[in-house]
Amino acid sequence: MIVLTKKEMQTVFTMEEAIQADKEALRLFSQGKSTVPLRTNIDVPEHGGQSLYMPAYVAGDNQALGVKIVSIYPGNIEKNLPSVPATMVLLNAETGIVEAMMDGTYLTQLRTGAVQGAATDILARKDAKIAALIGTGGQAISQLEAMLTVRSLDEVRIVDIDKERCEQFVKEMSEQFAHFNTKLIAVDNSEEAVKGADIITSVTTSRRATFSGEHVKNGAHVNGVGAYTPEMHELPSEIIVRADKVIFDTMEGVLAEAGDIITPLKEGLVERSHYQGDLGEVMLGKILGRENEEDITVFKTVGTAVLDVVTAEKILVKAKKLGVGTQIAL
Numbered sequence: 001m002i003v004l005t006k007k008e009m010q011t012v013f014t015m016e017e018a019i020q021a022d023k024e025a026l027r028l029f030s031q032g033k034s035t036v037p038l039r040t041n042i043d044v045p046e047h048g049g050q051s052l053y054m055p056a057y058v059a060g061d062n063q064a065l066g067v068k069i070v071s072i073y074p075g076n077i078e079k080n081l082p083s084v085p086a087t088m089v090l091l092n093a094e095t096g097i098v099e100a101m102m103d104g105t106y107l108t109q110l111r112t113g114a115v116q117g118a119a120t121d122i123l124a125r126k127d128a129k130i131a132a133l134i135g136t137g138g139q140a141i142s143q144l145e146a147m148l149t150v151r152s153l154d155e156v157r158i159v160d161i162d163k164e165r166c167e168q169f170v171k172e173m174s175e176q177f178a179h180f181n182t183k184l185i186a187v188d189n190s191e192e193a194v195k196g197a198d199i200i201t202s203v204t205t206s207r208r209a210t211f212s213g214e215h216v217k218n219g220a221h222v223n224g225v226g227a228y229t230p231e232m233h234e235l236p237s238e239i240i241v242r243a244d245k246v247i248f249d250t251m252e253g254v255l256a257e258a259g260d261i262i263t264p265l266k267e268g269l270v271e272r273s274h275y276q277g278d279l280g281e282v283m284l285g286k287i288l289g290r291e292n293e294e295d296i297t298v299f300k301t302v303g304t305a306v307l308d309v310v311t312a313e314k315i316l317v318k319a320k321k322l323g324v325g326t327q328i329a330l
Helices: 006-012 015-030 074-079 104-123 140-150 163-176 190-194 237-242 251-257 259-266 279-283 305-322
Strands: 002-004 040-044 049-058 064-072 086-091 098-103 130-134 155-159 183-186 199-202 221-224 245-248 297-300
Touching (some): 006 098, 006 305, 015 049, 015 279, 049 305, 086 104, 098 305, 104 297, 140 163, 155 190, 163 183
Parallel strands (some): 155 183
């Protein structure tokens, strides 16, 4: 068995490779070549914790089998431990034997940034030059890198409820991503970030809209990445109504979990037919993505274990090829 740390994963696998992996994962999902059981949640009340198990199997030429284990233990902060530790366990699809363990927290950040990058690459205008990033939490780095990877941007306007944190984020990212030659700007509010932006990515767990739909220009592409429960609502209902195309990572997951998509439907602001389908179906030509330069496109993701197992399998293959990781005999 091979154990891979975050640093080792970063060494062997790029964001560009992760975006291609996520595209492949969603294509396979839309072709019916995956098995994704419902997530299993186990409460551990004695310790104020919860453990979540997200398994998946993907068939095809490059089979992938595994389970991501994510625990939520808020009290860990007092013990100087991660409050949401995560581990990815990969099994050999032919033998069922565990092949690898890797940093599940980083894997989640990578594949979540990459799925937004995949959607932005497929749905945003090719000439997009200005982007907005709303939220500078744990997922923000990969979200920023994904946008920079798929489009040659002149500037990214970044906003957060904590201005000091936002400015620090911009300073650090300007150094880390200097090779993209894109100007990163900390702005005071979402209106300033969104007005005139070609790409808008919101990555927060907000229970109310993080920007106003009226400020979104025609032709913009919008990504809703952070909100993943029926109570969360980071995308304004107005932009869902205005959108020409509303595309998901998985229809089943989004309609079960995403408040910013469920609410407009419940309130009668849109019909079910307003939601076109999955990104994998766009890639397969089953449904249409952007049709013209004035279309407003929206992509919503709540995540799926298919993304985890396919990306993890490709990281493992690359690590083996490069001789990276720690071998452990069981």
